[in-house]
Amino acid sequence: MAKKIYLSPSNQNRNTYAAGGTTEMIQCDKIAAATAKALKRCGFEVKVGKSGDLMENRCVESDNFGADIHMPIHTNAFNGSLTGGTRIFCLNSNGKNACNNILKYLGAISPGTTDNVKYETGLYEINVPRALSVYVECEFHDTVKGANWIINNTDNIAEAICHGVCDYFDVKYTKRTATNDNTSDKDFKSYIVRITSSDGVNIRKGAGTNFDIVGAIPKGGAYTIVSEAKGTGASLWGKLKSGAGWIALDFTEKIR
Secondary structure, three states, rough: OOEEEEEOOOOOOOOOOOOOEEEEEHHHHHHHHHHHHHHHHOOOOOEEOOOOOOHHHHHHHHHHHHEEEEEEEEOOOOOOOOOOEEEEEEEHHHHHHHHHHHHHHHHHHOOOOEEEEEOOOHHHHHOOOOOOOOOOEEOOOHHHHHHHHHOOOOHHHHHHHHHHHHHEEEEEEOOOHHHOOOOOOOOOOOOOEEOOOOOOOOEEOOOOOOOOOOEEEEEOOEEEEEEEEEEOOEEEEEEEEOOOOOHHHHOOOOOO
């Protein structure tokens, strides 16, 4: 039976980044979505907490899911001058092995050098979930260097976390390739939308207005969506079956 991983991205939308005009919640939603994709590729069952949801709700959902690992995903901050690296927290020695496996890969790529694993007894999402909690702080976002690194390395962060989880459970890590990265999530059911905006919609390279425009679609057209993701500029983005890119689903209606 596949191991179950519950991902709980930070809901701290007021924690602004030193660069990129973004926030901790926005970036951690992206990291969680990419981590879920990587973990599913490696055979894990994954559930991601709803963007901005309360920690209390996340813990209940994690318990109901029957998670083997409950993983909060955050980025860190200190005094605006320390790019401090990867910090991973757990309750006690029961979680140290899992933390060390993730630190091995994530610490190796984050720009800060003071990486560590630490026991924390005062964090809600470490104490409350029934599952083993592995609390990941990816890097420090209050320096320009740290913020830019987090923004530009979403997939690398996700793959490092996934690789560590694979090692912990003794599961073969399957590398991301052009072939397996462009396939739809196996649990996602594609659907068709119609463009409703009188101005049509832009097609972007990724899920967010921070990605380059690569095309446009006029009002009225019908298109198949094969994947969804959170991103800046819209409540939800959809990936086009054609592979042309992503569109903001706020300006569409689902027709079947």
